[in-house]
Structures are given as C-alpha cells and as structure tokens.
Amino acid sequence: MCKRTILSLATVLVSGGLAGSVLAQPIADDPAWLLRRVVDVNNAWSVHVSWFDDAIYVGRRSSSDDGVYRIELDNSLTKIVSSSRPAGVFADPLDGDLYFAEDYGGSVFRWANPDGPKETWVSGWHSGDDDPTGLAVAPTTYTGPMIMPGEALMVDRGSSSSDGVWAFSLDTPEDEWEVVPNDSALVDGVDIAISDTDVFIADSAASVIWILQADGTLLELVTSEPLSNPCGITIDPLSGDLIVADAGDNRVVRIDPLTGQVTTLFSGFLDLPWVAVEISSDGVDIVVSDSTTDKVYVFTLCESDYYPYEDCNDNGFRDMCDIANGTSEDVDFNGVPDECECVGDLDGDNDCDQGDLGQLLAAYNQHDGGDIDHDGDTDQSDLGILLYKYGSVCD
Numbered sequence: 001m002c003k004r005t006i007l008s009l010a011t012v013l014v015s016g017g018l019a020g021s022v023l024a025q026p027i028a029d030d031p032a033w034l035l036r037r038v039v040d041v042n043n044a045w046s047v048h049v050s051w052f053d054d055a056i057y058v059g060r061r062s063s064s065d066d067g068v069y070r071i072e073l074d075n076s077l078t079k080i081v082s083s084s085r086p087a088g089v090f091a092d093p094l095d096g097d098l099y100f101a102e103d104y105g106g107s108v109f110r111w112a113n114p115d116g117p118k119e120t121w122v123s124g125w126h127s128g129d130d131d132p133t134g135l136a137v138a139p140t141t142y143t144g145p146m147i148m149p150g151e152a153l154m155v156d157r158g159s160s161s162s163d164g165v166w167a168f169s170l171d172t173p174e175d176e177w178e179v180v181p182n183d184s185a186l187v188d189g190v191d192i193a194i195s196d197t198d199v200f201i202a203d204s205a206a207s208v209i210w211i212l213q214a215d216g217t218l219l220e221l222v223t224s225e226p227l228s229n230p231c232g233i234t235i236d237p238l239s240g241d242l243i244v245a246d247a248g249d250n251r252v253v254r255i256d257p258l259t260g261q262v263t264t265l266f267s268g269f270l271d272l273p274w275v276a277v278e279i280s281s282d283g284v285d286i287v288v289s290d291s292t293t294d295k296v297y298v299f300t301l302c303e304s305d306y307y308p309y310e311d312c313n314d315n316g317f318r319d320m321c322d323i324a325n326g327t328s329e330d331v332d333f334n335g336v337p338d339e340c341e342c343v344g345d346l347d348g349d350n351d352c353d354q355g356d357l358g359q360l361l362a363a364y365n366q367h368d369g370g371d372i373d374h375d376g377d378t379d380q381s382d383l384g385i386l387l388y389k390y391g392s393v394c395d
C-alpha cells in the first residue's frame, strides 16, 4: 500500500474518533508519521516526554487548575503538582525528578520523583524581574560548550526586563550561573534544546534559532526558509535534527542543524504555545500541545527504517501503525498484525479448524486453554474470533 493511502486512512481513523468536534485536526505532512493519539487537556501549555520513564507531562496554564499533569495511557490526567502558569517542564533522565519554570514568579521548581514535595530550586537569577521559560538538561554524552553533562539550562525570555540563558545544577539548589548575558542577540528566547554537541535556542520574536557559541555569543542558524515565531524546540535522537514548533505558521518542522534545510512535519494547529513540542527518547513519538484546541497530540513514527524488527509484514511501516491505521487486522488484540501469526490455531498445527474449536469448547468458561484474545479467560469473545478465522490455513 502506498504511503499516501496509509496517511489518508490514518486521517479518517483519527477524525472518526472525534465525531462532533468542530475544531480542525492537525495533519502529518510527512508520510513517515501518523497522528496516533489526541488527548483533551484544557489550557494545554508546555509538554514534555520523560526520558526516564516515557511518561508524557503537560503544563496547564491560565486555568483554575494550573499545574503539571501526567497524561496516562487511557488519556486521563493525573495532577502531579500545582504550579502558577507553568512554562517549561522537564524530567531528569536519570531519576525522573521534575523541574518546571514559572515565568511570572521568576523561579524554577523541583518535584522530587515520585512524591515531591514542590521546592524552589532556583530563584533570583538576575537582579530584578526574571522570566524563566524553556528548560533542558545536557545529555550524558554532551561534549558542547559552557556546561557539563547532567547540568541544565534555562532561557529567560526577559519580557520587559533582562533576558539571557542560565545554567543550573540538578544536584544542588540555588546553584546557577549566567551563560548568555542580557546584552546578547536574544530577543525573546522561549525554549532551549541540547544535543550531544550544541545548544539551540528558539527565539520567538526574532524568528530565529540561535546556536550557543563557546564564548557565550549566539550564532544564527541560517534556515532554507524563514521561521515565523519558533516557540518550541527539541532534538530528534534518531537523526539529530531539530524539531521546532513554528507558531506563526501553525506547523512543526524538522531542521537539519548542519544545512538549515527545513521540512514541514505536521501542520494545521491553531495555537502553539511555548514549549509546544517534545520527543520521546526512542524518537518514535513527537508530542505537540495546542492551547486553542485544548489538545495534546501524539504523532508516531511509522517508517520502519530505524526499527526494522518492528515490521513483521515487511511493508516498510512499523506494525503498530499498520494496526492503528487499518492496514493490518489484529483481531486477537496482541499488537501483532494477524498476517504475521496464526490466529485461532490453538493446537499448533498451523490452521484454524475443528481441532482448535474442540480445544476451545473444552476450555470454555473453565480455563485459559482457549484464550485467543489474551484476556485470561475462554469465553464468547474467543469463540467469536475463532469462528471469524475458522477454515484459515497459515503459511
């Protein structure tokens, strides 16, 4: 099946789950990706995917229930900690402690994983008003300028006062030092990302991605096309590319940091806030928040180039996408496309026939000897699957 067909199926699938919604859905312009999950989050603001345990966090802002929330697998929200208008959020990849910025109050806080409490981690950066916004931690493999692996950076957007970039320790509170001073080229830095070799800053008002230099100055990343209000930035761990939320054009783009080549990944958002985009440690999930649709979107990498062992039917797409978009059936709900297994073959002779039916009926309401749908019992649902597959012979 061609990529275009897969994409349109995916669009139908996601739209179908949102019947009655009057708000437009974003789309994956890049056919390697699929919009897999849509989560309702009132006043969704900054997002983060923990590299400690893969949990998705979202800051809710300008609501009566501001705070940092975890999005559970069933799309429900668990409030982790109250926070007044949270900006950037990240989890320490080594222990899962949460750090989050409050730009109005001017401090960065820590919530020790898993039970807290909320404690002021760094306050009083500049003299006067501070506006900490985006946060990032240097990976253990970091060899770039200004900080050491495991140390963090904060970009202060300044608003009407001093701006800049500050480093801080994740081990010791109130241990911060200035990295980019107020008189730099920064206009309105709102998010920051750290690769193995470089630090990148999304400057929304300047419409520029800056690269931090070893002397604390900033070099513009020249891009193949203009950006319009870059408000979120993260780094694809698979390719090393920058993933940037470009709020002016309501899209998320991929940027090659070596060539500046820009390609659109996703588009059709309504309002991308600060720190609107993050990526999982395995590079297969990109999470995007939209503060007008009140949604968090999870896009999943479907092309199997980086994960060929997740493509049992060898069609070039990860099997979870084949199942999600309807390319493959998974009537036994085991996450494996049914063409890759022999569904209903209880007696192991590579078909689904009378022998299997007999085994199922012998186990019916007794034990799990006929449990085809993997829910621990042998019942009507298993019988239905067997009858659906009855007569099939596997390769």
Ligand SMILES: [Ca+2]
Pocket (backbone or CB within 6 Å): 310, 311, 312, 313, 314, 315, 316, 317, 318, 319, 322
């Ligand atoms: Ca596949």
Ligand SMILES: [Ca+2]
Pocket (backbone or CB within 6 Å): 329, 330, 331, 332, 333, 334, 335, 336, 337, 338, 341, 343
């Ligand atoms: Ca299956």
Ligand SMILES: [Ca+2]
Pocket (backbone or CB within 6 Å): 344, 345, 346, 347, 348, 349, 350, 351, 352, 353, 355, 356
């Ligand atoms: Ca059989």
Ligand SMILES: [Ca+2]
Pocket (backbone or CB within 6 Å): 370, 371, 372, 373, 374, 375, 376, 377, 378, 379, 381, 382
């Ligand atoms: Ca069952």
